[in-house]
Amino acid sequence: MDTIDHILIVDDDGEICRLLSDYLQKNGLKTSIAYNGKQMWQSLNNHHIDLIILDIMLPGEDGLTLCRTLRAKSAVPVIMLTARTEETDRIIGIEMGADDYLTKPFSARELLARIKSVLRRTRSLPPERYSTAMETASQLKFGQWVLDTTHRHLIAHDDVITPLSGTEYRLLRVFLAHPNHILNRDQLLDLTQGKEAGPLDRSIDVQVSRLRSRLADDPKEPTMIKTIRNEGYVLAVSVEKLP
Known part of the structure; x- marks a missing residue:
């Protein structure tokens, strides 16, 4: 039996989290939700997460800071979300180690396509050779x-x-x-x-x-x-x- 991919949604907007979670689950994915950085780290400690959907604008540590810290600890793929359209945000997000980037508003269908693309791409890469x-x-x-x-x-x-x-x-x-x-x-x-x-x-x-x-x-x-x-x-x- 194929393993179901587990997606962690990190966004302080409860409505967005619920809608995305419902859509992804209907399309065969497992989901967890975190509303801030603290909850994100708790989920990562408690579950095997295959991909993180990470909003930039979060209370406390923002998404860019969390992504940078995450990259020092893990290679789990990250798709960043933002309500802002500035190119600087997109560039900084990629610099911090994000694998993809979506600007709100976006369709859930597009996000699902991006998730599948990122998972396929990252899994085709050779394994890391150091710890x-x-x-x-x-x-x-x-x-x-x-x-x-x-x-x-x-x-x-x-x-x-x-x-x-x-x-x-x-x-x-x-x-x-x-x-x-x-x-x-x-x-x-x-x-x-x-x-x-x-x-x-x-x-x-x-x-x-x-x-x-x-x-x-x-x-x-x-x-x-x-x-x-x-x-x-x-x-x-x-x-x-x-x-």
């Missing part, structure tokens, strides 16, 4: 480099600091999460850009090239981020957490 302790590490060593995850910059063997853009940092974190595992372009785009990646987007090649430049990895004969013909890219070094 939560590695995810929350302040420094990760790979090859001759150290990534400072607090300040988001690289430290060379001679202690020279190399800054990273937001895009470069996200891409490097993806590679560090899957060392010695081939990642194709679609997987890299999903992990770094989520819904923002277009179906024909090949910007990942440019991003890999820029990251190689930061790492002084010879683009003609790279030894760290290698190109696997007709498959994708692979981080060909081990990764370890520094004490």
